[in-house]
Amino acid sequence: MGTTQLESVPEPKYWHLKNVIGEALDSDFSVGEILPNERDLAARFGVARATLRQALEQLELEGRLQRRRGVGTTVAPPRVGVDVSTAGQAWPGSAQDTWQSYDCAKAVPPAPVARMLGTGIEDETYALRRLRVSHGHPVAAELLYVPATSVPDLSAIDAPSGPSRARAVLRELQRLDLDGQDRSVELGSARADDAKELDRLPGAPVLVVTTRYFSQGRTAAVTVATYRADTCRLTFGDTGDVEISHHAEERRAS
């Protein structure tokens, strides 16, 4: 304010608000600090609460704010970088990966997944549920789809269901040769079950990472991982063999 003259094409109020609050966040608040409640803020800026909320929504989308019903609005910490690179990668569940699996059932995959797997609707498929935790918080929920034909040696009633069968499926997968993989990232909104795992409301914005695992010229498995878009930054460490020196990397701006 003060710098802008009267605009011939005025920007929306919520947009202006977002910028004003965003700047205030940089200068007057520190991480974790709680903001005044929405009704007070709206009154202070002389706008309706709906308008104020539109600005806060934007800031939350950008990962700068965190809002919790019944609690309040707080300044969010910087997004955590989670590694999703495929360098030297193997099957899911190998070595010490950052996922913990906790359930497995037979299910029919959604149409887009079935298309990637090249399966018909009546083909048996295992659906394995996993959770990725970082710094004590869940950051992603994943569904791993494995057609029964990919793990033929898995004895039918090896384990009735649940975690033990999950382990069995992963074990069988390891025995296949992994020819390569294929990854894509897109924006989505959390389904009710994923939202619950991630401690968010249904419809919350998420980054959907879809991975295809190839073996013997076919798609042997597909994972669909949904990452919290508000708190996560997906990183791909595609650095060659170079060792990067630790220059300014750790400096603070202010």
Next chain:
Amino acid sequence: MGTTQLESVPEPKYWHLKNVIGEALDSDFSVGEILPNERDLAARFGVARATLRQALEQLELEGRLQRRRGVGTTVAPPRVGVDVSTAGQAWPGSAQDTWQSYDCAKAVPPAPVARMLGTGIEDETYALRRLRVSHGHPVAAELLYVPATSVPDLSAIDAPSGPSRARAVLRELQRLDLDGQDRSVELGSARADDAKELDRLPGAPVLVVTTRYFSQGRTAAVTVATYRADTCRLTFGDTGDVEISHHAEERRAS
């Protein structure tokens, strides 16, 4: 509707609406078809327009709808996959990359970028503006930051500004040895200038791809590319050396 009984924990109306409309989109509409206007739709479902809009916003976020002011709401085509892999990668601007650069100026990079470059606020930096076009539509706008120290041989007034200087900067970059790179993806909202390039409103959801280019043990350049989140799916073709057969890939679900 009709299938659900009375809910003890009722889901929000807009969430239910979103699902209902989403299903209708699958069954009763085809790509490009225009929906009834918001006022009619709201009346038809017996909700306020704001509630109906909340449902449409979700669907637009998921890339299922496209809304244009003054025109209407249409069924969106499937997201286009844009390759952002770094396999066999080189400097930006090399060979036939999919970007077209059209401007270059000197500027001070935003704080996070300056931190990655390890530059102070008074160090000269070139800011190069580029646009990525796919299937005739702009899908991403990019800012490439190059500290003047990275291209020392660029004669100061080689070209005053604009596209010719952009080409000169890129040309100089090619001469450096590229040791590796580093990429991250996060959710953001479009700044006013990016939004304009991408034919969207300010604040529209975008996928921000940040790339660091390493040379001689330091960060020689940084790009910040903003992709339209509604129409784009970022793909990483990390497939090893395997050739994937074209099984079911092209089928339609019906």
Next chain:
DNA sequence: CAGTGGTCTAGACCACACC
């Protein structure tokens, strides 16, 4: 319990595209 953010309403006006 009181206080928070989340949902919803019924209106109004504006900016834009197209005729």
Next chain:
DNA sequence: GTGTGGTCTAGACCACTGA
């Protein structure tokens, strides 16, 4: 012009958290 989606208002009630 007319019709569209985009913004904004001033209220109301609900669902949740924590004292």
